[in-house]
Structure formats: C-alpha cells, structure tokens
Amino acid sequence: MKRYKNNKRFIISSKLIFKKIFEGFSMVEFDFESVMDGDAHINPLDMELLSREAGGYISANKNIFNNLKPLSDNARAILKESVKGTPMIKIGNGYPRLMIVSGIHGNELAPQVASLKLIDVLLKLKLRGTVYIIPFACPYASMMSNRYFKGTDLNRTAHIQNSISNVILSKARELGVSAIGDFHSTAPNTNPGKEGVFCSKSPTVESVSIASYISRSAGSNMIVYPAAGVPFKGAVEDEANLGGIPSVTCEVLSATSFANERICNRALVQMKSFLHYFGIFDEYMV
Numbered sequence: 067m068k069r070y071k072n073n074k075r076f077i078i079s080s081k082l083i084f085k086k087i088f089e090g091f092s093m094v095e096f097d098f099e100s101v102m103d104g105d106a107h108i109n110p111l112d113m114e115l116l117s118r119e120a121g122g123y124i125s126a127n128k129n130i131f132n133n134l135k136p137l138s139d140n141a142r143a144i145l146k147e148s149v150k151g152t153p154m155i156k157i158g159n160g161y162p163r164l165m166i167v168s169g170i171h172g173n174e175l176a177p178q179v180a181s182l183k184l185i186d187v188l189l190k191l192k193l194r195g196t197v198y199i200i201p202f203a204c205p206y207a208s209m210m211s212n213r214y215f216k217g218t219d220l221n222r223t224a225h226i227q228n229s230i231s232n233v234i235l236s237k238a239r240e241l242g243v244s245a246i247g248d249f250h251s252t253a254p255n256t257n258p259g260k261e262g263v264f265c266s267k268s269p270t271v272e273s274v275s276i277a278s279y280i281s282r283s284a285g286s287n288m289i290v291y292p293a294a295g296v297p298f299k300g301a302v303e304d305e306a307n308l309g310g311i312p313s314v315t316c317e318v319l320s321a322t323s324f325a326n327e328r329i330c331n332r333a334l335v336q337m338k339s340f341l342h343y344f345g346i347f348d349e350y351m352v
C-alpha cells in the first residue's frame with residue numbers, strides 16, 4: 067500500500083515535471099512565432115482598441131501601404147491591430163495630454179500615413195506630456211478608400227452617441243485631453259481646396275491660438291469660424307470645441323485616394339506644429 071502510494075506520487079510528480087517542460091517548450095514556440103509574425107502582443111507600443119465596429123486591412127489600400135515602405139515594426143503592429151477595429155496609441159506620460167486623429171475620412175490618405183511616421187518619430191523623443199494618436203479612425207473606410215462608413219460621414223456624426231467619431235470624442239473626454247488635432251486632406255477645386263487650419267472663436271477661443279501657431283509655423287492658411295458647430299454639426303473639431311476641448315482641423319492639399327511623400331510630409335509638419343504649440347518636445351523637428 068505504501069509502495070503504491072509512492073508510485074502514485076512518482077507518477078504525479080513525473081506528470082508535473084513533464085507538464086512544466088512542455089509549457090516551457092510551448093512558451094518558447096509562442097514567442098518565436100510572435101517575433102516572426104511581428105505580433106502586436108510583444109510590440110512595445112501602448113495600444114488600445116477604441117471601437118471594434120470597423121476593422122479593415124489597411125495593407126489592401128496600396129496608396130497607403132506603398133507610402134509606408136519600408137514598414138517599421140510599429141507600423142506593422144498597428145496595421146495588424148487595425149484589422150480588429152480603431153486603434154489608439156499612447157506615447158509619453160503626464161500633462162499636457164494631446165490627441166491626434168486621422169482617417170475620419172477614409173479616402174484622405176496623407177494624414178493617415180503621416181501619423182504612423184509621427185509615431186516612429188515621437189517614440190525616439192523624451193516627451194513632456196502624453197500624445198494619443200488614432201491613425202485610422204475607421205480602418206474599414208481606409209481600406210476601401212471611402213469618405214463614408216456605412217453611408218455616413220463620420221465628420222458629421224461626432225454628436226451622435228456611439229458613432230465612431232463620438233466614441234473617439236468620448237475617449238478624449240475620459241482621458242481629460244488638453245486639445246485635439248483632427249487631420250484631413252482637401253482636394254483641389256473643392257472646399258477649402260487649399261492647405262489650411264480650421265478653428266472657431268466661440269466657445270473655446272484657444273482653438274484660434276492653436277490654429278494661428280500652426281498657420282505661422284507650418285505655413286498653412288488659417289480659416290476662422292465665429293462659432294463651432296455652425297453651419298453644420300457633428301465635426302470632431304466642432305463638437306470638441308463645443309465641449310470645451312480646444313480643437314483644430316488641419317487640411318493638406320491632395321487628390322482623394324492619393325498620397326505621396328511630399329504631401330505626407332506636409333501633414334507631418336502640421337502634426338508636429340500642433341504638438342509643438344504645447345511644448346511637448348524641445349526641438350522643432352521640421
């Protein structure tokens with residue numbers, strides 16, 4: 067009986083040892099596959115999914131993908147996460163807290179490319195504050211190169227609960243961000259049809275100060291509206307300003323569904339100007 071007990075104990079402990087060895091092997095295999103795959107789980111990016119409503123394969127949009135080459139590890143991880151929904155990347159800590167949004171219109175490509183390049187730049191800097199970057203507000207629309215998602219303009223729905231732009235705005239409120247920059251492109255012979263920065267005087271006048279700084283430092287035209295939310299409702303910038311979060315909309319000049327290095331760099335210059343207004347970094351890296 068005693069011997070049987072010992073045997074049983076031996077069998078149990080052997081099983082445990084085997085289990086540990088097996089777990090060890092499977093852990094090694096998992097990590098190896100993750101590295102080879104560029105898995106988001108082991109990428110050091112601090113990334114969160116804001117919405118699972120509109121995931122998309124960004125790499126299917128060749129005008130975005132070709133402008134991202136050579137693809138950085140960070141870009142690869144973000145594209146992978148975008149398949150599941152709207153990713154937000156956090157860089158830095160403390161205040162001010164700033165939010166940069168691109169891809170509210172899926173067919174305006176340059177700012178989306180620029181935001182991935184900005185992430186690589188910011189990760190190399192010591193920031194005084196936190197930057198939250200949403201490179202693809204609606205990855206599905208970006209994949210399709212479509213201004214609309216399910217027939218809806220996301221820059222007219224930020225006031226409608228649970229729309230993707232409303233989810234982004236709610237997140238900004240929850241995080242207590244100090245300002246939002248929403249980055250777009252405008253095609254020639256449309257409105258505004260020129261590189262510019264939109265802002266409004268009322269009710270959040272700092273919108274004008276931010277736009278003025280970007281206008282002077284980046285060389286973009288300044289477009290000032292007397293009041294946010296007029297003549298139309300639901301723009302991310304307007305709804306943020308109406309809610310007391312200073313906000314601007316930046317536009318670079320580009321045909322829709324198109325991007326090249328020069329235009330992407332213009333969007334990047336605007337983004338850096340927006341951040342530099344708040345003294346996030348020392349060097350003005352334009």
Ligand SMILES: [Zn+2]
Nearest residue numbers: 171174250251
């Ligand atoms: Zn737009």
